[in-house]
Amino acid sequence: MIEVSRLVKRHGTKVVVRDVSFTARAGRVTGFLGPNGAGKSSTLRILLGLDSADAGTALIGGKPYRALRNPLRTVGSLLEGSGAHRSRTARGHLSWVAASNGIPRSRVPEVLDLVGLGDVGRKRVGGFSLGMNQRLGLAAALLGDPEVLVLDEPVNGLDPHGIRWLREFLRARAATGRTVLLSSHLMSELASTADDLVVIHHGEIVHSGPKGDVTTGHASLEDAFFALTDREDRWDS
Numbered sequence: 146m147i148e149v150s151r152l153v154k155r156h157g158t159k160v161v162v163r164d165v166s167f168t169a170r171a172g173r174v175t176g177f178l179g180p181n182g183a184g185k186s187s188t189l190r191i192l193l194g195l196d197s198a199d200a201g202t203a204l205i206g207g208k209p210y211r212a213l214r215n216p217l218r219t220v221g222s223l224l225e226g227s228g229a230h231r232s233r234t235a236r237g238h239l240s241w242v243a244a245s246n247g248i249p250r251s252r253v254p255e256v257l258d259l260v261g262l263g264d265v266g267r268k269r270v271g272g273f274s275l276g277m278n279q280r281l282g283l284a285a286a287l288l289g290d291p292e293v294l295v296l297d298e299p300v301n302g303l304d305p306h307g308i309r310w311l312r313e314f315l316r317a318r319a320a321t322g323r324t325v326l327l328s329s330h331l332m333s334e335l336a337s338t339a340d341d342l343v344v345i346h347h348g349e350i351v352h353s354g355p356k357g358d359v360t361t362g363h364a365s366l367e368d369a370f371f372a373l374t375d376r377e378d379r380w381d382s
């Protein structure tokens with residue numbers, strides 16, 4: 146479970162995350178939805194211990210990321226591609242991540258198979274497509290078989306087959322009682338994948354709850370999103 150409470154992040158005088166609170170529950174896929182620049186990555190970076198908050202807390206299984214003993218066994222994340230060096234092979238990259246996190250090397254071929262890269266494990270990452278690189282990042286996130294997955298815009302670069310595969314993979318993951326938090330600016334993606342939605346706009350949460358609650362009274366998730374964010378713009382003015 147992920148619990149974000151009254152989180153604030155400033156860059157200079159600009160407040161990019163403003164009193165953000167939400168929960169991502171076990172056994173559910175939670176979609177974190179907002180347009181570019183809304184504050185999704187800033188929130189996720191704090192959650193994953195890559196940046197510090199000016200106020201508030203972001204907890205994974207009741208602890209801040211930096212207090213986790215074996216972070217990769219608790220939470221797997223995909224932020225921007227795989228981070229693998231071009232000259233490394235997929236296996237080489239994953240073996241290095243596994244070794245530096247006390248995870249047995251035998252897990253490497255397992256996660257390569259899980260993400261559909263079983264046949265290209267000995268190929269260099271420099272020759273990978275964007276979609277393959279995303280799959281490699283996901284493989285690294287899965288190395289520790291974590292309870293919690295945090296993915297920032299994971300469908301970037303995936304072809305339609307890959308998008309469908311990822312949707313089914315994440316739904317299956319949640320069905321085993323794990324927590325999945327998935328950020329996207331693509332409403333269509335979250336409409337078909339998420340159970341719960343957290344909508345962020347201008348650094349503020351404008352709605353959170355079961356997907357059905359967000360769409361009630363609207364023809365589609367897209368209509369609901371524009372209604373929520375238009376309302377927010379009126380508050381601004």
Ligand SMILES: Nc1ncnc2c1ncn2[C@@H]1O[C@H](COP(=O)(O)OP(=O)(O)OP(=O)(O)O)[C@@H](O)[C@H]1O
Binds near residue numbers: 161179180182183184
């Ligand atoms: N290091 C930084 N210094 C100054 N401003 C920043 C910094 N990082 C992010 N911002 C600003 O914070 C706001 C939120 O950015 P953030 O990346 O969290 O949004 P996002 O919802 O993830 O959008 P995107 O999908 O475009 O990354 C934006 O206005 C961005 O310009």
